Amino acid sequence: MDYDITKYDRPSVAADIVVFTLRRSDSESYRHLSKPVLSVLLVRRTEEPFKGMPALPGGFCCREETIEETAFRKLKEKTGVDSPPISLLCNLSRLGRDPRGWIISCCYWTVIEYTRAATDKNAQWYEVSLKEEGGRHTLVLTDDSGREYVSEVMMNNPNELYNQSAEAEIPENGLAFDHAEMIVSALLKLRSSLEKPYAAFRLLPERFTLTELQQVYEAILDRKLIMSNFRRKIAPYVEETGAIEGGAGHRPSKLFTRKDVSGQE
Amino acid sequence: MDYDITKYDRPSVAADIVVFTLRRSDSESYRHLSKPVLSVLLVRRTEEPFKGMPALPGGFCCREETIEETAFRKLKEKTGVDSPPISLLCNLSRLGRDPRGWIISCCYWTVIEYTRAATDKNAQWYEVSLKEEGGRHTLVLTDDSGREYVSEVMMNNPNELYNQSAEAEIPENGLAFDHAEMIVSALLKLRSSLEKPYAAFRLLPERFTLTELQQVYEAILDRKLIMSNFRRKIAPYVEETGAIEGGAGHRPSKLFTRKDVSGQE
DNA sequence: GCAAAAGTGTTAACAGTACACCCATGT
DNA sequence: ACATGGGTGTACTGTTAACACTTTTGC
Numbered sequence: 001m002d003y004d005i006t007k008y009d010r011p012s013v014a015a016d017i018v019v020f021t022l023r024r025s026d027s028e029s030y031r032h033l034s035k036p037v038l039s040v041l042l043v044r045r046t047e048e049p050f051k052g053m054p055a056l057p058g059g060f061c062c063r064e065e066t067i068e069e070t071a072f073r074k075l076k077e078k079t080g081v082d083s084p085p086i087s088l089l090c091n092l093s094r095l096g097r098d099p100r101g102w103i104i105s106c107c108y109w110t111v112i113e114y115t116r117a118a119t120d121k122n123a124q125w126y127e128v129s130l131k132e133e134g135g136r137h138t139l140v141l142t143d144d145s146g147r148e149y150v151s152e153v154m155m156n157n158p159n160e161l162y163n164q165s166a167e168a169e170i171p172e173n174g175l176a177f178d179h180a181e182m183i184v185s186a187l188l189k190l191r192s193s194l195e196k197p198y199a200a201f202r203l204l205p206e207r208f209t210l211t212e213l214q215q216v217y218e219a220i221l222d223r224k225l226i227m228s229n230f231r232r233k234i235a236p237y238v239e240e241t242g243a244i245e246g247g248a249g250h251r252p253s254k255l256f257t258r259k260d261v262s263g264q265e
Numbered sequence: 266m267d268y269d270i271t272k273y274d275r276p277s278v279a280a281d282i283v284v285f286t287l288r289r290s291d292s293e294s295y296r297h298l299s300k301p302v303l304s305v306l307l308v309r310r311t312e313e314p315f316k317g318m319p320a321l322p323g324g325f326c327c328r329e330e331t332i333e334e335t336a337f338r339k340l341k342e343k344t345g346v347d348s349p350p351i352s353l354l355c356n357l358s359r360l361g362r363d364p365r366g367w368i369i370s371c372c373y374w375t376v377i378e379y380t381r382a383a384t385d386k387n388a389q390w391y392e393v394s395l396k397e398e399g400g401r402h403t404l405v406l407t408d409d410s411g412r413e414y415v416s417e418v419m420m421n422n423p424n425e426l427y428n429q430s431a432e433a434e435i436p437e438n439g440l441a442f443d444h445a446e447m448i449v450s451a452l453l454k455l456r457s458s459l460e461k462p463y464a465a466f467r468l469l470p471e472r473f474t475l476t477e478l479q480q481v482y483e484a485i486l487d488r489k490l491i492m493s494n495f496r497r498k499i500a501p502y503v504e505e506t507g508a509i510e511g512g513a514g515h516r517p518s519k520l521f522t523r524k525d526v527s528g529q530e
Numbered sequence: 531g532c533a534a535a536a537g538t539g540t541t542a543a544c545a546g547t548a549c550a551c552c553c554a555t556g557t
Numbered sequence: 558a559c560a561t562g563g564g565t566g567t568a569c570t571g572t573t574a575a576c577a578c579t580t581t582t583g584c
């Protein structure tokens with residue numbers, strides 16, 4: 001053996017996971033549609049370091065599971081949700097990123113349909129807003145009581161976020177560790193993933209209207225889309241169910257479902 | 266502290282790196298252009314496990330460096346090449362993937378301009394060929410003596426290769442560990458990255474002809490492209506230097522260089 | 531009736547594809 | 558002269574973008 005694994009210093013390895021969902025605010029009138037709000041799942045830290053600050057759900061890897069299984073398990077613990085597919089985002093390994101010692105974080109992202117049933121009392125959904133100006137990303141997270149958490153993240157090339165970020169001071173109303181940059185990076189990935197609608201489908205029930213699907217896009221991309229163009233674009237990925245949803249103060253809408261296209265997701 | 270990092274079992278963490286290059290075979294006649302050949306850098310293992318088999322260059326992470334810096338250092342040791350930017354490919358963490366114990370591999374990929382100067386005598390370039398049929402990828406690597414190493418990798422969704430691969434038997438003429446799937450995955454990423462020409466630029470000298478750039482694309486995508494269409498597509502990314510390259514048995518070609526476009530790479 | 535959303539059609543601009551054709555050069 | 562690659566143009570196609578218009582419902 002050229003390497004005795006017990007002889008060398010080893011890092012702790014954690015999985016952190018950025019989970020997005022869409023929450024609908026309450027409808028204002030009988031015929032107004034409510035706009036969904038992009039939100040991210042955070043857990044308030046109960047221990048030092050960063051005690052009291054919001055952080056991504058996550059935890060340390062065990063020998064018996066892969067890193068993805070760690071992420072799945074942690075998500076289940078925090079939200080009771082059975083794991084949807086997750087995607088790798090980045091590995092953060094800069095020494096000093098965690099004051100407890102040498103801790104590498106493998107960061108993943110995913111989207112889930114909204115559930116109020118967070119089993120962990122410290123887990124909450126935070127509204128997400130992101131502004132960009134010349135590589136300078138301003139992330140604003142808002143909890144249900146209206147309190148804002150603001151983070152600044154510098155990122156010119158979203159594909160190559162690797163530990164080059166300086167050890168910036170974390171402000172009072174910020175996020176624990178380097179989790180702000182993970183969220184920014186995850187949101188940019190989520191946006192670019194919408195070239196195909198698969199992530200959007202996972203934010204909707206089995207059957208949905210095309211307007212609901214469009215609202216998913218608009219909430220994530222943070223801009224209005226033109227209906228007829230949008231429908232042409234996603235037409236190959238959906239099919240009619242035959243069912244119709246009425247009861248609102250306007251023309252009833254057809255219910256669609258995802259169509260299985262070859263070479264999928 | 267809610268977590269004493271010395272108390273828990275920790276994995277060893279390795280960085281592996283898939284390095285592609287293009288090698289030109291010798292020109293056959295005074296006016297024939299030689300076709301470049303896509304190649305990957307492998308190291309023959311000198312120790313168990315998988316002694317004698319080709320493997321990706323890589324090594325274990327130290328506390329003083331990030332995982333990316335580990336990859337940079339290992340690349341420098343094996344090839345003497347100063348590190349170009351690298352991109353994260355996947356984390357493989359299935360217990361049993363390495364018979365020595367609990368070893369997680371963080372896998373990266375990059376491309377470099379060809380250099381014969383591999384400082385490590387065990388490091389060699391292997392010609393790459395990949396065939397796909399219904400999710401079944403056949404990877405054939407050929408060393409300079411003509412010996413072939415064949416691997417079969419099942420992969421339906423290139424974005425979600427996470428340890429789901431069965432513990433397949435590794436054949437006599439295969440690759441060490443799960444490195445075959447890393448290479449397949451890296452090649453697919455390299456191909457999709459060619460939507461923008463930045464990776465291609467890193468395979469060419471500062472000044473190049475458009476035909477050379479097209480040959481880079483053709484070698485990586487493994488298909489012929491139509492010249493005039495190709496030139497329109499990459500036109501926004503290149504600019505003329507004014508210089509001209511003559512001396513071949515045909516019309517001399519203009520030398521181009523990469524143009525800095527905003528929002529780059 | 532009317533506001534709100536569902537849904538269709540029309541046009542122009544742009545990008546991708548396939549192909550035809552001429553140019554310049556060293557042997 | 559000629560083979561070889563360098564280089565340009567053109568016609569066809571499909572996708573994207575912007576906008577105008579009609580339909581259906583609950584109050």
